[in-house]
Amino acid sequence: MTDEDEKNMTSEPTTTPAVVALNVGKVFPGKKGARVTALEEINLTVARGEFVALIGPSGCGKSTLMRLIADLDQPTSGELTVFGKTAKQARLDQEYGIAFQQAGLLPWRTVRQNIELPLELHNVGKSARTTRSSELLSLVGLTDFGDNFPDQLSGGMQQRVAIARSLAESPNLLLMDEPFGALDEMTREHMQGELAHICSETNAAVVFVTHSIPEAVFLSHRVVVLSPRPGRIRAIVNVGLGGSSERTDHLRESESFFSAVSEVREHLHGTTDAVPLGVDNR
Amino acid sequence: MKAAFGATKGLVPPLLLGVVTLLLWQAAVAAFDIKPFVLPSPTAIGGQFFANIPTVWSNSVVTGFNSLVGLFIGTLLGILLAIVASLVRMIDELSSAVVAAAMVLPIVALAPVLYGMFSASQQTARQLVASLAVFVPVYVNTLKGLRQVRPVHRDLMRAHAATTGQTIRVVTLPTALPFIFTGVRIASSLAVIAAVIAEYFGGPIGGLGKSITTAAAGSNYPLAWAYVLGSILLGLVFYLAVLGLERWTLRARGT
Numbered sequence: 273m274t275d276e277d278e279k280n281m282t283s284e285p286t287t288t289p290a291v292v293a294l295n296v297g298k299v300f301p302g303k304k305g306a307r308v309t310a311l312e313e314i315n316l317t318v319a320r321g322e323f324v325a326l327i328g329p330s331g332c333g334k335s336t337l338m339r340l341i342a343d344l345d346q347p348t349s350g351e352l353t354v355f356g357k358t359a360k361q362a363r364l365d366q367e368y369g370i371a372f373q374q375a376g377l378l379p380w381r382t383v384r385q386n387i388e389l390p391l392e393l394h395n396v397g398k399s400a401r402t403t404r405s406s407e408l409l410s411l412v413g414l415t416d417f418g419d420n421f422p423d424q425l426s427g428g429m430q431q432r433v434a435i436a437r438s439l440a441e442s443p444n445l446l447l448m449d450e451p452f453g454a455l456d457e458m459t460r461e462h463m464q465g466e467l468a469h470i471c472s473e474t475n476a477a478v479v480f481v482t483h484s485i486p487e488a489v490f491l492s493h494r495v496v497v498l499s500p501r502p503g504r505i506r507a508i509v510n511v512g513l514g515g516s517s518e519r520t521d522h523l524r525e526s527e528s529f530f531s532a533v534s535e536v537r538e539h540l541h542g543t544t545d546a547v548p549l550g551v552d553n554r
Numbered sequence: 555m556k557a558a559f560g561a562t563k564g565l566v567p568p569l570l571l572g573v574v575t576l577l578l579w580q581a582a583v584a585a586f587d588i589k590p591f592v593l594p595s596p597t598a599i600g601g602q603f604f605a606n607i608p609t610v611w612s613n614s615v616v617t618g619f620n621s622l623v624g625l626f627i628g629t630l631l632g633i634l635l636a637i638v639a640s641l642v643r644m645i646d647e648l649s650s651a652v653v654a655a656a657m658v659l660p661i662v663a664l665a666p667v668l669y670g671m672f673s674a675s676q677q678t679a680r681q682l683v684a685s686l687a688v689f690v691p692v693y694v695n696t697l698k699g700l701r702q703v704r705p706v707h708r709d710l711m712r713a714h715a716a717t718t719g720q721t722i723r724v725v726t727l728p729t730a731l732p733f734i735f736t737g738v739r740i741a742s743s744l745a746v747i748a749a750v751i752a753e754y755f756g757g758p759i760g761g762l763g764k765s766i767t768t769a770a771a772g773s774n775y776p777l778a779w780a781y782v783l784g785s786i787l788l789g790l791v792f793y794l795a796v797l798g799l800e801r802w803t804l805r806a807r808g809t
Binding site for chain 2: 342343344363364366368370372374376378379380382389390392393394421423424
């Protein structure tokens with residue numbers, strides 16, 4: 273190892289992957305001593321700037337895996353690091369932004385105040401907050417709605433606010449748990465296009481939980497297929513449909529898109545298992 | 555415009571009922587020759603009320619101040635203890651028995667004991683009775699409100715590494731606010747009732763309750779009723795003030 277290499281390793285942590293999971297497992301204590309194994313032997317590396325989708329039938333532990341990365345739950349076995357730190361330290365250092373299936377906006381705050389919430393919690397000054405929230409409002413196309421309350425917005429608009437909020441501190445990692453799950457098909461495709469656009473601009477790594485195959489294929493560099501009870505990685509599909517900026521609606525019509533969809537679907541339905549429940553093919 | 559008209563329209567039936575009741579009352583007193591010590595006529599009560607407006611007012615100020623002090627202390631204690639109980643499970647379990655006891659305890663019955671504990675020439679005992687009466691509904695409703703935080707909001711605050719204090723300020727208290735207001739609204743009229751009744755049991759001269767007992771003891775029943783009318787109006791003022799504050803606050807924040 274030359275001096276230069278060593279220098280690179282210490283002063284340039286940009287080579288550290290965003291997420292590394294080594295043999296991660298999660299067992300929930302059930303009723304009367306029964307134990308539910310939600311995840312088992314999860315080995316996964318998410319590189320910086322990479323978009324990885326977690327897909328699988330309901331109850332396969334894909335949300336649990338995302339919650340472990342976010343340190344909202346703790347693994348019962350294995351090792352999980354986020355940017356080379358423990359998940360807890362990464363959470364305390366605010367290394368990630370997060371969006372949930374429910375927008376989870378605070379109804380007594382205006383759209384702008386909701387977007388500014390993470391900045392406010394970390395004592396960012398008022399003028400800096402206003403500048404950032406204005407940027408984000410225009411990024412998600414809600415410039416005219418900053419002073420509205422969430423209840424006055426449609427579901428899709430609320431979800432866009434939640435995404436803007438998750439981007440507030442320009443995180444290098446975005447965790448998204450079925451953020452478009454409650455939206456109708458048209459809004460959903462529109463939002464997917466916007467997310468692809470946002471990702472190409474911010475260059476953040478994304479862990480995206482979904483149960484829609486086309487959504488996973490459209491957005492991701494890699495699709496991780498999970499099997500249920502216990503949740504294990506059944507396959508990892510390299511989608512490789514080009515950079516995030518090339519993800520337009522034309523892509524949905526292309527041959528490579530359809531072949532990737534079929535490949536993910538084959539892995540999902542497996543060979544020996546029965547057809548999994550809870551997967552929709554939207 | 556339409557809303558204003560709707561509100562006026564909603565007021566007409568109860569007002570009409572009130573007027574009809576008063577007319578029937580007046581007619582019954584005249585027709586059956588009911589004696590004033592049984593039931594004075596509305597005109598007699600009204601006459602006494604308007605003839606004694608300065609004294610009714612000065613006594614209302616005394617009772618109203620006691621009620622207000624009680625409302626503030628009771629609300630503050632109720633909210634603070636509810637926050638503590640929501641954070642520390644043990645305190646919650648310990649306090650639930652005490653609160654259940656306080657709910658069935660006739661708090662005004664404590665007045666004579668409190669007059670003994672504090673000087674009978676001071677208003678302290680009356681204010682304490684009002685505080686206690688206020689504390690119970692505020693505590694119970696606030697605690698219920700603090701438990702309404704949605705899991706997604708709790709996850710959000712944890713994901714953003716918010717401190718306990720920040721979580722309480724940003725999510726928990728705003729979530730509980732409508733419940734806190736319900737508690738304070740119930741407590742507002744209780745504060746006046748408790749302050750008035752506490753005066754029945756002793757303490758210094760002054761106050762609506764004391765005036766009611768004094769007038770009744772002097773067989774001046776229409777005057778006693780005039781003070782009762784004053785108490786009703788005072789309770790109404792408290793209730794409407796809190797209701798107005800509640801409406802204004804919740805509308806200003808969009809929920």
